Structure formats: structure tokens, C-alpha cells
Amino acid sequence: MKPSVETHNLTVIYDKKPAIWNIDFTLPTGKIIGIMGPNGSGKSTLLKAIMGIIEPNIGYSKVFDQDLEDVRNKVSYVPQRQSVDWDFPASVWDVVAMGRYATKGLFKRLTKEDHRMIEESLSKVNMTPFTNRQISQLSGGQQQRVFLARALAQNADLYLMDEPFVGVDAATEQAIITLLKSMRDAGKTLLVVHHDLLTAQDYFEHMVLLNSRLVAEGPTSEVFTKDILTETYGGTLTTLSKVANVLQEKDFPMRHK
């Protein structure tokens, strides 16, 4: 099977301090893959480096065994929700439509097929009733759904999502994970930056554990262990005690109330 994403010695340095250091991995396709690590461990930087938004200082990455430039229309990126100004005068439809025309030339118009994809994407995230709503009037969870709809409209094979579960209500979180699973079942690969250790085991089959350098990468059952998590999260006590709790309950899968 072709790898989805591979990185070789990927290093990004901000102000002489490495944000990510010598990251080397090869990820499988068709899985929901979590990128976990403490704050400032370079999770977002890793995604941005893979997407070419940040030029790595050393190293390179490949997507589906090719340069990103050649497979750009098969890859979709979902930025952090807070990274844009939601007061921008646009409707839900306008934002989702960006997913269709982002890779079109200057003079190409949206076709019937484009319109169908936009509508279908909106209905997959249950946002159809809000199609004409101004984006400034959306809740956090709805904003996240709009971003996901925009990504769906791109009909990519690989999705890179930066913290899609931050600041959304429990119902939206469930709706999103259900959606991600159905995308996975349709053969898509999802690379998701996440920081909640409590839900990580339920959400991801495969994990990348990051603390500027790569701590571990592999199937969740192999890498989500006390030793590796301690190494990843270092001495942050509160997090560690949470980890201990999670590990104790390991044999009893977490259920959401």
C-alpha cells in the first residue's frame, strides 16, 4: 500500500529554536491518524510544513509518494478555526464554495457539479439550513462544520485537520467524529491534530506523538502507553494523572454520555 504522508528529517526553526526537529515517519493510508503532543510541541507546524505553508529549514515531505505540488488537488487542509476573522462579510455558502474554486484557474466558473458538491458537503455536516447564514452569526461548532464542509467539497483523498475539536460543543464533537469515521470508511486518510488525551484512544487507530522531535509513531495499541506518554508530555503532572486514569480504564472503552 502506498504511504499517505512521509517526512524525512523535517525540521522547522523559529527564532533559532526548533519547532519541529528531525521528524521522520511514514504514515499508512485509509486511517484516522492523531497527532498528539503538549502545547508548543509543533503539531500545527508539522501540518503546515507538510502542506508547504511553512518552508522547512531542513528535510522534505511527500504525499502519496509524490511531491505535494503534483497531488495538491487530492489533499485538503483544515486550518484552526481561530485562524480566520469570522467577521469577514461572507455567507456559509461563500466559504464552502472556496473549496471548489481554490484550485480553479482565474477564469473558470463554478459548474453544476461544483454546486452539487457544495450542497452535498453542507448536508453531510448538517449545515444545509444555514446555507445563506452570515458566518459572523455562527457558533464555534457551526464554524468548525463550515470548515469541514469546505474540505469535503474539495473531495480529496487526504485531509489534514488542525484541532477540529477545539471549542466545539459535545454534540458537534460527536457529529464530527462520526463524519471522520465515515470518510475513513470511504477510503480517505485523515491526519488530525488533537490534544485531548481522554478521547484520543477512541478517535484514532494510529498516532504520531510529538514533542518537537518525534517521540513515537504507530498503531494506537502500540504507542499509547504510559512510558511513551510520559516521554511525550514530560513532567506536566495534571496531564500525567489524567493519563494514568485513562490507562487504568484501558480495558473498558470510554463511552460518551
Added chain:
Amino acid sequence: MIDFWIILTASLVATTTAILGCFLIMRKMAMIGDAISHAVLPGIVIAYYISHSRASLPILVGAAASGMVVTYLIQFFNQKVKLQQDASIGISYTFLFAIGIILISLFSGNVDLDQDCVLYGEIAYVPLDHMSIAGHYAGPRQVWILGSTLIIILTSVIIAYRKLVLTTFDPAFASAMGISVVLWQYYLMAGVSLTTVVSFESVGAVLVIAFLSGPAATAFLLTKDFKKMIYLAVGFGISASILGYYTAVWLAGSIAGAIATVIGLQFAIAFIYIQFVRKAHISQTLENKALTEV
């Protein structure tokens, strides 16, 4: 006829700047017009020094060149040095403006050049400098220059509209899609540079800045649709030109000053209006809620 030419001149500037202003305020760069209109000074002085004339073209080229330099500096300080946008704008344009002043003082002994004659246009004089085609009166020269600028800017914005909106709203996503955010930033800034330079020659720097930020800000208050925001901003710009001109005639005062004042008043009225609408909306909602609860 003089009335007509002055209002037309102001309206042409208003239209061009309002279109660009909508993009600028959404990029939190409204003050870039202020920066460019000052930073062009060294370019103008150097162009004058080289060409030894005050003809429009060399001056325009010099001005546009230093306009791009300040754009580059702002971009550089903001992106590479990680300085805040406003600080980047402040440090870049004051530096270039200061160089311009030093250059002027160096040459001032033997050169007929001072800031007033290059920097600050006076709209009332526009009809005096007219053109003739084949011996026929063809209107003021500035109207032709500003008209061409409007056509250039309008075409450029229409062609690149989606890229400009996308890179304004979500640069990270645009960049992930392989769209060069920096390229479109320069594309927009080249437009702002050109517009600022040709406009302040005829209407003065302060009015250009007022036109770049005011109508777009007023329109932003009133609509949540970016295209409508552009149309509204153009409408506010043109109506401010007309109202401002007649206010100035009535008060026998400065035309640019009166137009800029009307722009400010438009914003104030729009602000009060939306406060009123919001209050009405809230009390309406509360009333509906009370009714359904009963």
C-alpha cells in the same frame, strides 16, 4: 462645467479607492494608503533629480517604485522579523519619508522642488490643467489619468477577485491550495500604490486616505456580503464627493476637507443606525419570546 469636472475627479478617485479599501480593511491594512502616500517622497525626489523635470511620468514611476519598496519593507518586517503589522507600517514609511525630506533639503539650494508641489494636490485646480485632442477641448488631464487608473484597477480586481478574497479571508488555506499569498499581496499593493500616487496628485494625500478607509468601513457596518460591501463603499464614496463639493461651495471652504468630513459623518450615521437596529432587534426578540412563553 467646473463643478462637473471637480465632482467627476473626486468620484473617480472615490470609486477606485473604495474598491481597494474594502480589501485593505479586511486585511487590517487600511493605513497602508497613509504609508504609501508618504513613502513615495524619496522616489519622487530621486526621479526628479535624474530626469530634471517635473513631468508626470518620471515622477509617477519614481513614486510607484518607492511605493513598492515600502510595501516590501512592511511585508518583510511583518513576515520575517515577526514585527506587528502596525509597527511594521509605522517604522517603514516614516523612515522612507525622512529620507525623502533629507534628499529635498540636500537639493533645495538649486532645485525647484518642495513637498507642497509634489505631495499635496488641490482638487480645485484640476479643471485648470486640461487636455485637447486634435484641437478640441478634451477635459482635464487628471480626469483622463484617473479614469485610466480606475479601468486598470477594476479589471485587475475582477480578474483576480476570487484569489484576492480567498487570500484575504484565509491565507493559510489559500497557501495550502498552492495559491501564493505573497504574490496576491503584491498584486493588491501595486494597485494601491498606483492609485495612491495618481490620486494624491489631484486630490491630496489626506483625502486619498479618507477615501481608502472611510467608505469601506461604513459599508462594512451595513452589510455582511463582500460584493455588496464594495458596491456600497463605491456609493458612499461618490455621494460623499457630491455632497462634500456642494458643502464646500456653500461654506466657501476647502473641497477636500468638506468631502473628508462627509465621509466621517456617513460613518457616524451608519454607526448610530446599526446601534438603533440592533436595539430594536433585541427588544423584538425579547417580545417574541415573551409572547411564546405566554
